[in-house]
Amino acid sequence: MKDRMKQHLTHTRVCLLILTAALLSAVWLSAGLDPSVPLMMASAGAVDWATVMKGLDKIEDKLHQLPELADRVLTLEQKASAGPVVPMHTKPADQDGPVLQLRSAADFKAYYRKGEEARIGVDELLRGIAGMKTTERATKALSVGTDTAGGHAVPRATFGDIMAALVPNSALLQAGASVDPVGDAKSITTAIVNAIPTAAWRQEAGAIAESDPTFRSVVATPQSLSFRFKVSRELLADAPNMLPALELVIAQALAKELDRTGLRGSGTLPEPRGLLNTAGVYTIGSGPNGSAGPGYDTILSVFDDILQANAPMPTAAVMAPRSWVRLMSATDTAGQPKQMPKALEALQMVHSSQVPISLTVGTSNDCSELYVGDFTKMSLMIRETLSLQKLDELYAETGQIGFIGHLRADVCVWYPSAFAVVTGLR
Numbered sequence: 440m441k442d443r444m445k446q447h448l449t450h451t452r453v454c455l456l457i458l459t460a461a462l463l464s465a466v467w468l469s470a471g472l473d474p475s476v477p478l479m480m481a482s483a484g485a486v487d488w489a490t491v492m493k494g495l496d497k498i499e500d501k502l503h504q505l506p507e508l509a510d511r512v513l514t515l516e517q518k519a520s521a522g523p524v525v526p527m528h529t530k531p532a533d534q535d536g537p538v539l540q541l542r543s544a545a546d547f548k549a550y551y552r553k554g555e556e557a558r559i560g561v562d563e564l565l566r567g568i569a570g571m572k573t574t575e576r577a578t579k580a581l582s583v584g585t586d587t588a589g590g591h592a593v594p595r596a597t598f599g600d601i602m603a604a605l606v607p608n609s610a611l612l613q614a615g616a617s618v619d620p621v622g623d624a625k626s627i628t629t630a631i632v633n634a635i636p637t638a639a640w641r642q643e644a645g646a647i648a649e650s651d652p653t654f655r656s657v658v659a660t661p662q663s664l665s666f667r668f669k670v671s672r673e674l675l676a677d678a679p680n681m682l683p684a685l686e687l688v689i690a691q692a693l694a695k696e697l698d699r700t701g702l703r704g705s706g707t708l709p710e711p712r713g714l715l716n717t718a719g720v721y722t723i724g725s726g727p728n729g730s731a732g733p734g735y736d737t738i739l740s741v742f743d744d745i746l747q748a749n750a751p752m753p754t755a756a757v758m759a760p761r762s763w764v765r766l767m768s769a770t771d772t773a774g775q776p777k778q779m780p781k782a783l784e785a786l787q788m789v790h791s792s793q794v795p796i797s798l799t800v801g802t803s804n805d806c807s808e809l810y811v812g813d814f815t816k817m818s819l820m821i822r823e824t825l826s827l828q829k830l831d832e833l834y835a836e837t838g839q840i841g842f843i844g845h846l847r848a849d850v851c852v853w854y855p856s857a858f859a860v861v862t863g864l865r
């Protein structure tokens with residue numbers, strides 16, 4: 440009987456050791472420790488409790504880190520559920536929430552791809568619009584994207600890719616201007632910084648000094664911007680590089696006209712008003728018949744005018760390619776390249792073919808302009824995504840397919856004093 444009880448106790452002890460070893464091995468492994476240690480102790484028939492306590496101390500340290508790790512996981516989950524982070528500013532508008540400001544290719548892709556399940560190439564869409572064989576996803580998108588005018592709204596993700604391609608082709612975006620999507624709003628009221636208020640000391644119970652109104656409102660009303668292009672049926676169907684070619688063509692068509700309008704738009708409907716014709720933007724002449732330039736001294740003199748008005752430091756200068764080449768190739772009296780002043784080293788020097796070089800000033804008919812300022816204080820307001828429409832008969836006899844693109848946009852300069860235009864540069 441005693442022998443049998445002894446056998447039972449031995450058997451129980453072995454089972455407890457094995458169970459203890461298994462549990463400790465699992466705990467050891469979760470703490471990043473060697474799981475073979477508990478097994479070795481079990482095989483020796485004994486538990487080294489000093490070793491166990493050391494292991495448990497390390498495990499306790501790991502447990503103390505769990506709240507921090509849980510917070511990190513929760514933050515990541517919240518960011519993932521909230522979608523991509525998009526830069527914003529909070530200038531007042533007649534819509535709820537802040538107005539988005541998109542500047543880089545990453546900004547456009549993050550914003551317009553939000554909620555999209557699959558990316559649809561503009562080449563797929565055009566094949567579907569033309570009645571040619573295309574992908575199932577493009578067919579599905581076109582079936583729900585027809586507007587009342589007969590055009591097809593480009594899916595958000597596709598439009599994001601087109602806008603991303605627009606960035607390197609737009610002088611304004613390179614200079615720091617933003618694109619602000621305004622949803623379905625037909626117009627948006629924006630607060631314009633009119634003047635910095637003047638502070639003054641006063642006696643007790645004395646009157647407070649008056650100053651010019653700090654803000655004024657401007658209503659941005661996106662206008663229709665359209666373009667037309669054609670492509671042969673064979674090329675549209677077969678060319679493997681049709682997607683980047685189409686994105687480039689559409690992006691350049693939009694970029695060039697948005698640049699021209701943003702800089703020189705007349706403001707006479709339906710054309711938006713650009714910097715040159717915006718009240719409050721400084722206009723600096725170069726003499727009755729113009730003058731050679733620009734030079735670094737010209738740009739520094741513009742800095743003086745802007746900073747004297749307490750406006751922010753200019754971030755970019757936009758000029759014609761001719762002016763850019765002359766500025767970059769200027770030499771001193773010894774024939775050496777001119778050293779750029781340190782004050783201008785951070786200034787973006789951007790060239791745009793939309794700045795003319797054939798303007799008439801006095802007796803000169805070869806003049807150009809220079810635009811200097813903080814371009815982050817300028818926005819292109821986009822009301823809707825691009826829509827594409829097929830021209831059924833215009834190019835049918837040549838085996839080509841014509842398309843029209845439509846976009847609605849406006850220009851908003853919400854701190855005019857941050858900009859200056861130099862005219863008459865020969």
